[in-house]
Amino acid sequence: MWKVLALPYLWLAVFFGLPFLLVAKLSLSHTALAIPPYAPQLDLSRGLSGLAAFVRALSFETYARLGSDRLYLAAYLSSLRFAALATGLLLLIGYPMAYGMSRFGAGARRLLVLAVILPFWTSFLIRIYAWIAILKPAGLLNQALALLHLPPLTLLDSDAGVLIGLVYAYLPFMVLPLYAVLERHDESLVEAALDLGCTRTSAFWRVTLPMSLPGVLAGALLCFIPMVGEFVIPDLLGGSRTLMLGKTLWTEFFANRDWPAASAVAIALLATLALPMALVQRQQARLAGETQA
Amino acid sequence: MSAPPPAAPLVRFEAVGKRFGDVVAADGVDLELAEGEFFALLGPSGCGKTTLMRMLAGFERPDAGRILLNGADIAGLPPHRRPSSMMFQTYALFPHLTVEQNVGFGLKQQGWDKARAAARVEAMLALVRLEGLNRRRPHQLSGGQKQRVALARALAVEPRIVLLDEPLAALDRKLREETQLELKAIQRATRVTFMIVTHDQDEAMGVADRMAVMQAGRIAQVGAPREVYERPANRFVAEFIGEANLFPAKDTGDGADFTLVRPERMTIAAEASPGAIPGRVAEVAYFGDRTRYVVKTDAGKPLLVSQAAGQAPLSLQPGDPAFVSWPKNAEVKVPA
Numbered sequence: 001m002w003k004v005l006a007l008p009y010l011w012l013a014v015f016f017g018l019p020f021l022l023v024a025k026l027s028l029s030h031t032a033l034a035i036p037p038y039a040p041q042l043d044l045s046r047g048l049s050g051l052a053a054f055v056r057a058l059s060f061e062t063y064a065r066l067g068s069d070r071l072y073l074a075a076y077l078s079s080l081r082f083a084a085l086a087t088g089l090l091l092l093i094g095y096p097m098a099y100g101m102s103r104f105g106a107g108a109r110r111l112l113v114l115a116v117i118l119p120f121w122t123s124f125l126i127r128i129y130a131w132i133a134i135l136k137p138a139g140l141l142n143q144a145l146a147l148l149h150l151p152p153l154t155l156l157d158s159d160a161g162v163l164i165g166l167v168y169a170y171l172p173f174m175v176l177p178l179y180a181v182l183e184r185h186d187e188s189l190v191e192a193a194l195d196l197g198c199t200r201t202s203a204f205w206r207v208t209l210p211m212s213l214p215g216v217l218a219g220a221l222l223c224f225i226p227m228v229g230e231f232v233i234p235d236l237l238g239g240s241r242t243l244m245l246g247k248t249l250w251t252e253f254f255a256n257r258d259w260p261a262a263s264a265v266a267i268a269l270l271a272t273l274a275l276p277m278a279l280v281q282r283q284q285a286r287l288a289g290e291t292q293a
Numbered sequence: 294m295s296a297p298p299p300a301a302p303l304v305r306f307e308a309v310g311k312r313f314g315d316v317v318a319a320d321g322v323d324l325e326l327a328e329g330e331f332f333a334l335l336g337p338s339g340c341g342k343t344t345l346m347r348m349l350a351g352f353e354r355p356d357a358g359r360i361l362l363n364g365a366d367i368a369g370l371p372p373h374r375r376p377s378s379m380m381f382q383t384y385a386l387f388p389h390l391t392v393e394q395n396v397g398f399g400l401k402q403q404g405w406d407k408a409r410a411a412a413r414v415e416a417m418l419a420l421v422r423l424e425g426l427n428r429r430r431p432h433q434l435s436g437g438q439k440q441r442v443a444l445a446r447a448l449a450v451e452p453r454i455v456l457l458d459e460p461l462a463a464l465d466r467k468l469r470e471e472t473q474l475e476l477k478a479i480q481r482a483t484r485v486t487f488m489i490v491t492h493d494q495d496e497a498m499g500v501a502d503r504m505a506v507m508q509a510g511r512i513a514q515v516g517a518p519r520e521v522y523e524r525p526a527n528r529f530v531a532e533f534i535g536e537a538n539l540f541p542a543k544d545t546g547d548g549a550d551f552t553l554v555r556p557e558r559m560t561i562a563a564e565a566s567p568g569a570i571p572g573r574v575a576e577v578a579y580f581g582d583r584t585r586y587v588v589k590t591d592a593g594k595p596l597l598v599s600q601a602a603g604q605a606p607l608s609l610q611p612g613d614p615a616f617v618s619w620p621k622n623a624e625v626k627v628p629a
Contacts, residue, residue, distance in 0.1 A: 206398075
């Protein structure tokens with residue numbers, strides 16, 4: 001039994017635990033003109049004294065810099081704002097979509113679910129590039145607007161472009177958990193509400209919506225968490241002034257060669273997202289418990 | 294104990310018809326329910342009894358005919374504006390709400406004053422003997438408790454008629470019998486009209502003042518349980534309600550096609566007597582309160598004989614010769 005469990009845990013230890021420790025260690029070092037570009041280096045050939053010297057040289061200095069530099073804080077807040085805004089939009093679009101899907105017959109429902117996951121069959125990168133073709137100044141969207149004698153829109157290289165990209169890319173992650181709870185929804189509960197004096201609308205607000213809240217929470221967190229750290233979408237669709245943590249991290253690492261700062265940004269991001277992730281965990285555990293009851 | 298048809302009916306089905314594709318769920322149904330009575334709609338599954346109830350609640354629309362409540366056609370009324378209240382077979386309790394929120398659900402919707410609604414919820418929980426479980430959630434309740442919450446919720450909104458869809462089907466036998474008596478007591482105490490839909494004849498006969506037996510979308514017979522049992526309107530009713538020995542009737546010109554003798558009216562003996570039909574015991578089943586015999590007559594017809602406990606005990610075994618007789622007044626003429 002324990003052998004079966006050992007393998008995935010070993011996998012996690014090697015491919016998550018170890019890299020995490022490396023990044024955490026990096027975030028406590030400082031930059032240096034060297035290869036690799038940071039210090040101190042751990043020299044285990046000197047034994048314990050080497051380890052002691054190494055630990056003494058570590059510091060939280062980078063984190064202090066993160067706190068004092070306005071750029072990081074702005075990127076941080078801007079990321080949260082983008083993710084929150086996109087999550088709100090996703091809910092507004094995804095909920096009616098999932099609700100509508102769940103009302104269809106079994107055969108049509110299967111087709112509709114397929115349609116939602118169909119985009120996954122092409123490369124994510126290609127799909128985002130396709131959005132460039134749609135949103136660029138002389139792109140498909142503006143050509144269509146011109147045909148209708150409407151003024152063109154500037155969407156590429158803007159915050160709006162990033163939001164469009166986020167909503168597009170994460171829609172399935174919002175729709176599917178919502179659909180999962182709405183599809184299981186017992187129609188007799190709605191009938192009971194109607195029987196007890198509810199109109200269709202009030203039955204939705206008093207029964208269907210509150211009962212689908214676990215799906216709302218699951219979908220929202222499933223989208224919000226990765227969107228905060230999203231890099232590709234803001235990089236390709238956002239402008240040079242679009243601030244997101246993922247981009248900041250990339251710039252620190254590759255442009256500024258400031259590995260400690262990049263690592264500290266990553267750790268800070270992880271720390272913030274640990275709370276919503278714990279929420280997801282708790283939610284899932286509770287759902288599992290209720291299903292068993 | 295004969296129940297006359299109601300003088301001023303609370304509910305009246307007039308030539309109500311309903312089809313689902315090729316399936317006829319209701320075919321020219323005429324039915325009247327009196328204010329304050331406990332009415333049972335009995336029939337095998339698929340006979341259309343649930344559809345009839347759902348048409349009264351407003352969840353289905355009749356294709357033909359009218360449904361009148363207090364003399365007024367309710368065709369245009371959506372479910373939420375009908376003064377009926379349904380107790381669903383699955384209970385349909387709201388899992389995200391507590392017991393008291395479930396019971397108070399309809400009151401909140403109707404805009405009851407908070408204090409008054411709370412008092413009403415307490416009264417309903419007391420009525421179904423669930424005091425103290427106010428804060429529980431449905432998944433923390435037993436099947437019997439859920440059933441009571443569902444009943445309390447249906448009664449809370451002060452309906453003119455409570456519709457109970459197979460209310461006891463999900464309960465085990467012992468609980469079912471207790472609950473039957475309780476349902477009847479609650480109905481008598483509240484004096485609200487109850488209409489129960491069931492496929493279980495014991496359930497229907499145990500609670501109902503009057504009952505209707507449905508067969509393939511039509512009403513086969515309406516009457517008090519005793520009438521229906523003792524004077525079945527046709528062969529289907531005779532065989533569906535209780536056990537029946539049916540004999541093809543001699544052509545007497547009175548329209549009867551069969552002669553019915555209920556098993557408990559038959560007498561079984563080990564010795565021959567004048568007029569008794571000879572045969573052999575095929576099966577013996579002991580139930581405590583009665584013993585049930587299957588006797589194969591010499592002519593080859595199986596007869597069901599039920600002997601109540603307390604009569605002289607017989608030691609008949611399968612294969613033994615036996616003689617079956619019944620008084621003339623046990624014979625009932627039944628049309629096909």
